[in-house]
Amino acid sequence: MSWGGKTEKLIAPLGFTILLLLLWEVVCRAFSIPQMILPTATETFAALWTFRAVIFDNALVTLWTTVVGFGLAIVVGVALGIGIGWHRAIYSAVYPILVAFNSIPKVAVVPVLILWFGLGAMPAILTAFLISFFPIIVNVATGLATVEPELEDVLRALGAKKMQIMRKVGIPRSLPHFFGSLKVAITLAFVGAVVAETAGASKGLGKLMLDAQAAFQVPVVFACLIVLSVLGILLYAVTALVERRYTGWAFRSQQNL
Amino acid sequence: MESFVSLNDVSLSYGGEQGLLAVSGLSMSVRKGEFAAVVGPSGCGKSTLMKLTTGLVRPQKGQIAVDGKRVFGPISIVGMAFQNPSLLPWRTTLDNIMLPLEIVEPHRQRLGRHRDEYVAKAESVLELVGLKGFGAKFPWQLSGGMQQRSNLCRALIHDPALLMLDEPFGALDAFTREELWGVIRDLHAAKGFTVILVTHDLREAVYLADRVFVMSARPGRVIQERTIDFARPRPIDLIYKAEFNEIVHELREKIAEARADAVAYEPAPS
Ligand SMILES: Nc1ncnc2c1ncn2[C@@H]1O[C@H](COP(=O)(O)OP(=O)(O)O)[C@@H](O)[C@H]1O
Ligand SMILES: [Mg+2]
Numbered sequence: 290m291s292w293g294g295k296t297e298k299l300i301a302p303l304g305f306t307i308l309l310l311l312l313w314e315v316v317c318r319a320f321s322i323p324q325m326i327l328p329t330a331t332e333t334f335a336a337l338w339t340f341r342a343v344i345f346d347n348a349l350v351t352l353w354t355t356v357v358g359f360g361l362a363i364v365v366g367v368a369l370g371i372g373i374g375w376h377r378a379i380y381s382a383v384y385p386i387l388v389a390f391n392s393i394p395k396v397a398v399v400p401v402l403i404l405w406f407g408l409g410a411m412p413a414i415l416t417a418f419l420i421s422f423f424p425i426i427v428n429v430a431t432g433l434a435t436v437e438p439e440l441e442d443v444l445r446a447l448g449a450k451k452m453q454i455m456r457k458v459g460i461p462r463s464l465p466h467f468f469g470s471l472k473v474a475i476t477l478a479f480v481g482a483v484v485a486e487t488a489g490a491s492k493g494l495g496k497l498m499l500d501a502q503a504a505f506q507v508p509v510v511f512a513c514l515i516v517l518s519v520l521g522i523l524l525y526a527v528t529a530l531v532e533r534r535y536t537g538w539a540f541r542s543q544q545n546l
Numbered sequence: 547m548e549s550f551v552s553l554n555d556v557s558l559s560y561g562g563e564q565g566l567l568a569v570s571g572l573s574m575s576v577r578k579g580e581f582a583a584v585v586g587p588s589g590c591g592k593s594t595l596m597k598l599t600t601g602l603v604r605p606q607k608g609q610i611a612v613d614g615k616r617v618f619g620p621i622s623i624v625g626m627a628f629q630n631p632s633l634l635p636w637r638t639t640l641d642n643i644m645l646p647l648e649i650v651e652p653h654r655q656r657l658g659r660h661r662d663e664y665v666a667k668a669e670s671v672l673e674l675v676g677l678k679g680f681g682a683k684f685p686w687q688l689s690g691g692m693q694q695r696s697n698l699c700r701a702l703i704h705d706p707a708l709l710m711l712d713e714p715f716g717a718l719d720a721f722t723r724e725e726l727w728g729v730i731r732d733l734h735a736a737k738g739f740t741v742i743l744v745t746h747d748l749r750e751a752v753y754l755a756d757r758v759f760v761m762s763a764r765p766g767r768v769i770q771e772r773t774i775d776f777a778r779p780r781p782i783d784l785i786y787k788a789e790f791n792e793i794v795h796e797l798r799e800k801i802a803e804a805r806a807d808a809v810a811y812e813p814a815p816s
Contacts, residue, residue, distance in 0.1 A: 438631035446600040446710075448620045449649045457648065461636055541755070 358417025370429025432463020586761030
């Protein structure tokens with residue numbers, strides 16, 4: 290990578306972040322905004338350091354519930370996606386229902402989940418799962434169902450079984466869709482987990498924020514927000530990396546078209 | 547001489563007996579080693595004819611036979627190529643054209659242990675169509691004409707006795723198309739397989755084929771057979787000769803009649 294590329298990819302966003310933090314500090318001091326409304330950047334980072342142990346503990350819980358919910362979403366999403374994408378007719382029949390179901394705000398079911406499963410990790414895991422498995426199903430099914438009919442004819446005329454066509458064409462073809470959906474799904478799973486924790490849980494960053502707010506520890510609330518954003522970026526970056534690694538051909542063919 | 551491909555009074559409607567009648571009373575026969583072209587108005591059932599002959603769809607009425615055997619399902623002695631080259635972007639050109647070998651027996655069994663032999667074969671097929679040395683390239687690195695050449699290679703890799711081409715050159719520019727006419731002409735001369743070419747380009751049909759079949763509007767059936775007996779090998783400037791253009795005009799008139807009949811049957815959608 291050239292030096293110019295490095296500036297653009299790393300130094301520029303880093304510099305901008307520092308600039309924003311400075312702006313935050315200056316605005317808070319200049320207008321003497323009360324800590325109860327918006328603590329300064331230094332107060333926030335001080336709180337982050339002071340309460341690092343408890344924040345770390347709860348962050349691990351949030352991370353864990355997100356990853357478990359996401360893992361479930363992959364298993365269920367891939368299985369249902371293959372089932373639906375197996376045949377173009379099933380796909381056409383089920384796709385509109387999927388989209389309709391996907392538009393129901395899943396956050397609305399959090400209270401029901403808490404009612405059923407109590408205040409443990411279960412509601413957060415299930416919310417993360419519910420909210421993130423739709424993009425996976427939809428993308429896997431679309432990748433499989435949109436195999437070129439001509440190619441399918443060429444292979445079927447040679448005596449290829451449906452399973453062979455899936456293995457040789459359908460599945461490799463849907464991989465970029467699948468990995469692309471993982472980026473969306475991981476972000477959604479994370480949001481789902483935190484929202485569920487905020488609604489009622491025994492542990493997790495969402496729950497910690499709720500407690501801190503109740504105790505008027507506003508800098509801790511903001512410290513948690515910062516940790517959340519860092520975790521969110523990390524989770525996204527990992528899936529984006531996996532995507533690049535396994536479906537390089539899709540990126541390359543796009544660049545060359 | 548006995549026919550290699552024969553369709554005898556074949557009817558097919560999509561969506562069962564009550565559905566849309568695509569072809570009806572379709573009969574034709576093609577000799578071994580013959581180059582047949584099928585022309586007709588669009589939607590008349592040319593692609594359906596392809597699917598019927600290769601066993602992809604079963605007719606409701608009539609019989610189809612290839613190489614002396616009734617067709618009841620897919621037959622692997624056929625190679626197919628369509629207008630859309632549909633090469634897989636994650637495979638190199640070489641791996642793309644070897645795809646049929648991963649499906650058709652006995653190659654599927656042998657491929658693992660005799661890979662070198664098959665790679666050599668694939669490379670020789672690439673050379674035949676003028677793509678020597680392009681095997682390692684990915685499809686997106688090839689031009690449209692080169693992709694269509696690869697598509698032909700994929701159709702030919704398992705040495706099919708019957709090559710079915712469905713408007714293979716439709717999406718190419720005029721120069722590339724003429725180049726590929728030369729390629730397919732030479733392949734046919736060298737390998738002696740039977741070809742059925744569906745096309746809407748009458749000059750392409752007359753230039754390449756031994757016999758041109760004209761189909762009626764939907765429901766399609768063969769309404770005329772025209773033998774083309776220009777000597778082979780045919781030079782490309784044949785297409786500028788008066789005798790050549792006479793035949794093209796004759797066929798064009800026949801298709802115009804077929805289309806006019808169709809318009810008389812069903813009013814144009816408003
Ligand atoms: N799978 C299908 N289901 C229903 N109708 C079809 C199908 N394939 C083709 N048809 C219809 O059958 C007719 C003949 O189609 P086709 O053989 O593709 O024509 P051509 O290749 O000559 O343009 C057309 O009216 C087309 O709309
Ligand atoms: Mg067609």
